[in-house]
Amino acid sequence: MDMNSVPEVNIGENLRLVHERIASACARSGRRPEDVTLVAVSKLKPFGDILAARACGVSDFGENYVQELTGKMEQAESCGGDPIRWHMIGHLQKNKVKYLIGRTALIHSVDSLSLAEQIEKEAAKKDLQVKILLEVNAAREESKWGFAPEETAEAAEQVSALPHLRLLGLMTSAPLTEDPESNRPYFRALSDLARQLSEGRLLVPDPEFRCPVLSMGMTGDFETAVEEGATIVRIGTAVFGKRNYL
Ligand SMILES: *Cc1c(COP(=O)(O)O)cnc(C)c1O
Numbered sequence: 001m002d003m004n005s006v007p008e009v010n011i012g013e014n015l016r017l018v019h020e021r022i023a024s025a026c027a028r029s030g031r032r033p034e035d036v037t038l039v040a041v042s043k044l045k046p047f048g049d050i051l052a053a054r055a056c057g058v059s060d061f062g063e064n065y066v067q068e069l070t071g072k073m074e075q076a077e078s079c080g081g082d083p084i085r086w087h088m089i090g091h092l093q094k095n096k097v098k099y100l101i102g103r104t105a106l107i108h109s110v111d112s113l114s115l116a117e118q119i120e121k122e123a124a125k126k127d128l129q130v131k132i133l134l135e136v137n138a139a140r141e142e143s144k145w146g147f148a149p150e151e152t153a154e155a156a157e158q159v160s161a162l163p164h165l166r167l168l169g170l171m172t173s174a175p176l177t178e179d180p181e182s183n184r185p186y187f188r189a190l191s192d193l194a195r196q197l198s199e200g201r202l203l204v205p206d207p208e209f210r211c212p213v214l215s216m217g218m219t220g221d222f223e224t225a226v227e228e229g230a231t232i233v234r235i236g237t238a239v240f241g242k243r244n245y246l
Pocket residue numbers: 041043064089090173218219220234235236237238
């Protein structure tokens with residue numbers, strides 16, 4: 001990855017537009033823009049793009065692949081500069097958990113109890129608390145990871161008993177669609193589910209993130225997600241441009 005490569009898209013202008021759209025969605029739904037955190041999803045993008053977004057004030061970055069994430073963490077450490085909060089948002093294999101402990105602001109993609117238990121085990125070794133979300137397969141897509149909506153409360157109960165995990169909320173990736181309105185029911189369901197968990201005291205309040213955390217909304221549907229209560233939106237394409245998959 002070439003740190004000095006000049007981004008082909010205008011990341012600053014893209015960010016301005018994204019923030020404007022988040023602010024409009026907040027205005028429509030009586031929310032405050034400062035209650036929505038933008039996680040810029042930089043997967044498959046060069047480290048130079050992260051630096052460009054960091055220079056525009058973005059502090060939270062999301063990655064899907066452990067090796068790419070830890071590589072970028074190392075690049076960030078070696079170039080100094082303002083600290084970055086790293087978010088793991090992709091499917092996490094148990095044998096890779098050890099590489100992330102103590103290095104992520106939040107792991108969004110806890111999609112099984114056995115993964116939660118593996119994180120607990122590695123966190124206990126280092127005597128650290130790890131902040132996590134449970135991933136919910138809100139639309140029950142076969143191709144997607146995550147707990148079925150009706151399994152989520154029980155999973156939250158089991159996870160909240162693990163002493164080195166801090167369960168802050170829920171995450172979902174809604175179906176890819178041309179019509180964001182069609183995802184509104186999934187966002188609303190996730191929001192209701194998080195409220196129930198919160199009322200049942202299964203979620204831990206956290207000074208860094210608004211509780212309960214609702215991580216939902218991507219380039220195609222983030223305004224709808226914000227209207228339905230997202231506290232974190234995960235946006236890649238609208239910030240960095242299209243990705244080239246290998
Ligand atoms: C890639 C990805 C995103 C960002 O997707 P865009 O449509 O490019 O905004 C968000 N969340 C997850 C889990 C992803 O894998």
